[in-house]
Amino acid sequence: MTHPILTRHHVCFAGQGQTPMLFAHGFGCDQTMWRWVAPAFAADYQVITFDYVGSGKSDLTAYDPNRYQSLQGYAQDVLAICDTLALEKLIFVGHSVSAMIGVLAAIQAPQYFQQLILVAPSPCYINDDDYVGGFERRDIEQLLELMERNYLGWASFLAPVAMKNEDNPDLTRELEDSFCSTDPEIATRFAKATFYADNRSDLPRVKIPSLILQCTEDSIAPKAVGYYLQHHLPHSTLQIMQATGHCPHMSHPEETIALMKAYLAETL
Amino acid sequence: MTHPILTRHHVCFAGQGQTPMLFAHGFGCDQTMWRWVAPAFAADYQVITFDYVGSGKSDLTAYDPNRYQSLQGYAQDVLAICDTLALEKLIFVGHSVSAMIGVLAAIQAPQYFQQLILVAPSPCYINDDDYVGGFERRDIEQLLELMERNYLGWASFLAPVAMKNEDNPDLTRELEDSFCSTDPEIATRFAKATFYADNRSDLPRVKIPSLILQCTEDSIAPKAVGYYLQHHLPHSTLQIMQATGHCPHMSHPEETIALMKAYLAETL
Numbered sequence: 001m002t003h004p005i006l007t008r009h010h011v012c013f014a015g016q017g018q019t020p021m022l023f024a025h026g027f028g029c030d031q032t033m034w035r036w037v038a039p040a041f042a043a044d045y046q047v048i049t050f051d052y053v054g055s056g057k058s059d060l061t062a063y064d065p066n067r068y069q070s071l072q073g074y075a076q077d078v079l080a081i082c083d084t085l086a087l088e089k090l091i092f093v094g095h096s097v098s099a100m101i102g103v104l105a106a107i108q109a110p111q112y113f114q115q116l117i118l119v120a121p122s123p124c125y126i127n128d129d130d131y132v133g134g135f136e137r138r139d140i141e142q143l144l145e146l147m148e149r150n151y152l153g154w155a156s157f158l159a160p161v162a163m164k165n166e167d168n169p170d171l172t173r174e175l176e177d178s179f180c181s182t183d184p185e186i187a188t189r190f191a192k193a194t195f196y197a198d199n200r201s202d203l204p205r206v207k208i209p210s211l212i213l214q215c216t217e218d219s220i221a222p223k224a225v226g227y228y229l230q231h232h233l234p235h236s237t238l239q240i241m242q243a244t245g246h247c248p249h250m251s252h253p254e255e256t257i258a259l260m261k262a263y264l265a266e267t268l
Numbered sequence: 269m270t271h272p273i274l275t276r277h278h279v280c281f282a283g284q285g286q287t288p289m290l291f292a293h294g295f296g297c298d299q300t301m302w303r304w305v306a307p308a309f310a311a312d313y314q315v316i317t318f319d320y321v322g323s324g325k326s327d328l329t330a331y332d333p334n335r336y337q338s339l340q341g342y343a344q345d346v347l348a349i350c351d352t353l354a355l356e357k358l359i360f361v362g363h364s365v366s367a368m369i370g371v372l373a374a375i376q377a378p379q380y381f382q383q384l385i386l387v388a389p390s391p392c393y394i395n396d397d398d399y400v401g402g403f404e405r406r407d408i409e410q411l412l413e414l415m416e417r418n419y420l421g422w423a424s425f426l427a428p429v430a431m432k433n434e435d436n437p438d439l440t441r442e443l444e445d446s447f448c449s450t451d452p453e454i455a456t457r458f459a460k461a462t463f464y465a466d467n468r469s470d471l472p473r474v475k476i477p478s479l480i481l482q483c484t485e486d487s488i489a490p491k492a493v494g495y496y497l498q499h500h501l502p503h504s505t506l507q508i509m510q511a512t513g514h515c516p517h518m519s520h521p522e523e524t525i526a527l528m529k530a531y532l533a534e535t536l
Binding site: 002006007008009010011012013014015016020039042046047048057059061062085087 | 278279280281288315355
């Protein structure tokens, strides 16, 4: 009998190494979006991919509106996978909101983690006094209003903003299709949990070293956010990428892989 | 630490049920070819898919020419997965050569199995006295010679023969691409293990009930093979499909799903 956690999250295994790497997808995405990056680590790591409940091929019947009204619920999912697989010395790779989900998980249960790789992370999307998150609160409120009023219109607005890289329209289409294939209620709740999250005060509590991959011209997580993270996240290394947009693992997989490998070669 | 068997076979989990279903792909294929059929069982079963070593995203470094020179080696892989996951009451679904791999596994370790679903199976591809396998020995020898001499030519010859359904050329292309993406030495050894196998004497030893899905106009496993299997496999049920070709799970997923569900509803 397999463990229900594995089926709940459509967990997939690959790779020939000993050290586990867990790839966590971002909002409105699923594990397939790691398909250009994750295989590059298969020769040296155990590559584990999964879908959050409500995304991809996860078990929709396990969706719990209370559990998933904050990022803590998603962090509990990450820890449930760590616990089920008895992971040790984990390299957690989180894209976008999954970066903060990984931060929350690593604060709560550092024993599983060895490194955090944070791809286009942001601890807070809303500007606040001196803090530049990139959005005014009103921007976020309008974005979420649009989402509730016109989900498909919202998807076709946000996908090109997040993906950028207009020369590769297939990527934007994939992201938009992924948004559209998510249940609108689940997506809206996840979007609220994401865009209203403020994890700035959590950052100093992280004991696990981390790599911050900060994109150029990222409309979701601007450069100032990368510098803020570097300053407030202990044992962090910031890399400003040439990649533009918010999804470098899709638009610029080679650079993403190269920076991850260089960092791991130095730190492991 | 995850179990190396899971990474070796790129094992993926899905589904919300209790009873496990293990989907085993055929020669020159990988688990992705179950993508039209397997999700239909996710609501009621634990759906487990995997790649044999040498196929898909399996661990190529685990390839052992001795182990995989006969179908027994592949059967040991199935049993390793059963053992690692402590599967019980398994519904094993095997396409083409995986049907006989499942038969061998179920003879050796019946404790894991509840049902065998054999999609386009054949216990012996070569005609022998009264037995109609569909090929003369010389046909098979020439096919394997072509494979060693001109692997790509062989792939573009065999793919349309196996797939049939010329009105859907994407399927033939997918099968041909899958053949071509397999290491030629591994594919040739698997082809020899497949096409020279004679498992007719194993059939009466199977204690697990089975469903035989026999296609119409299948150039790899003709109808006579389906009747032979029904006659010699204890507790078997034969269904002649309207589906043509050798890959009904790809070309006719709805009929495949419907027959599987009807059988399971009757027997479980």
